[in-house]
Amino acid sequence: GENVGLHLPTLSVQEGDNSIINCAYSNSASDYFIWYKQESGKGPQFIIDIRSNMDKRQGQRVTVLLNKTVKHLSLQIAATQPGDSAVYFCAEEDTGRRALTFGSGTRLQVQP
Amino acid sequence: EPEVTQTPSHQVTQMGQEVILRCVPISNHLYFYWYRQILGQKVEFLVSFYNNEISEKSEIFDDQFSVERPDGSNFTLKIRSTKLEDSAMYFCASGTGSIGELFFGEGSRLTVL
Numbered sequence: 001g002e003n004v005g006l007h008l009p010t011l012s013v014q015e016g017d018n019s020i021i022n023c024a025y026s027n028s029a030s031d032y033f034i035w036y037k038q039e040s041g042k043g044p045q046f047i048i049d050i051r052s053n054m055d056k057r058q059g060q061r062v063t064v065l066l067n068k069t070v071k072h073l074s075l076q077i078a079a080t081q082p083g084d085s086a087v088y089f090c091a092e093e094d095t096g097r098r099a100l101t102f103g104s105g106t107r108l109q110v111q112p
Numbered sequence: 113e114p115e116v117t118q119t120p121s122h123q124v125t126q127m128g129q130e131v132i133l134r135c136v137p138i139s140n141h142l143y144f145y146w147y148r149q150i151l152g153q154k155v156e157f158l159v160s161f162y163n164n165e166i167s168e169k170s171e172i173f174d175d176q177f178s179v180e181r182p183d184g185s186n187f188t189l190k191i192r193s194t195k196l197e198d199s200a201m202y203f204c205a206s207g208t209g210s211i212g213e214l215f216f217g218e219g220s221r222l223t224v225l
Contacts (some may be wrong), residue, residue, distance in 0.1 A: 034213075039163055040220075042218055042219070043116075043205075043216035043217050043219050044155060044203070045216070045218045046213045046214065046215070049212070049213065068197070089154070089155065093211070097213050098143065098162075098167060098168050098169050099145075099157040099160055099162050099170065100147075100155075100157055100214070101155045101157065102156070102157075104154045105154060105202050106155075108194075
């Protein structure tokens with residue numbers, strides 16, 4: 001796959017546990033944030049998004065938290081499954097320019 | 113489920129050659145993008161395209177790169193004279209609005225020798 005993990009932080013969890021993946025962003029003008037999942041050899045897959053006027057958003061088994069004060073974003077995955085194993089990227093966008101800036105990714109390994 | 117499709121899945125070319133990567137975005141989408149990912153690195157924005165023109169491009173997208181929507185379905189990325197450092201996975205993406213979910217294709221791997 002594309003993310004051979006040369007310097008990727010890795011989070012290893014047991015199946016059924018909750019996972020928390022963190023991301024720091026740099027652009028205080030960013031007003032839209034997205035989490036993507038990338039499995040080996042595939043393109044990024046949208047998981048969940050959040051706009052800057054919110055601090056929490058929930059999806060199916062996933063929750064995104066946004067702390068604009070410290071420019072921090074997190075993705076919580078409940079009851080992690082082996083199929084959740086992938087590299088997770090946060091991405092930010094300043095809607096003044098329609099272009100996503102991706103973070104460097106975190107590899108999630110789910111142990112059965 | 114509709115998806116973004118890209119061809120070729122893998123292309124090997126000699127340095128200095130021209131390469132065209134093709135994408136078929138999702139049919140009702142209006143915003144189109146190219147991103148690239150060098151092996152082991154993060155995904156990087158190249159260019160966005162809307163209403164038949166480039167709306168945004170990064171510093172990576174220099175004069176060697178061009179994009180085109182030659183018909184109602186295809187969206188292409190051309191690299192005029194490839195360099196070794198152009199070796200990467202190139203992802204096409206499309207979306208319905210100026211903000212919101214982007215759908216990515218599976219990528220085209222370009223290897224420049």
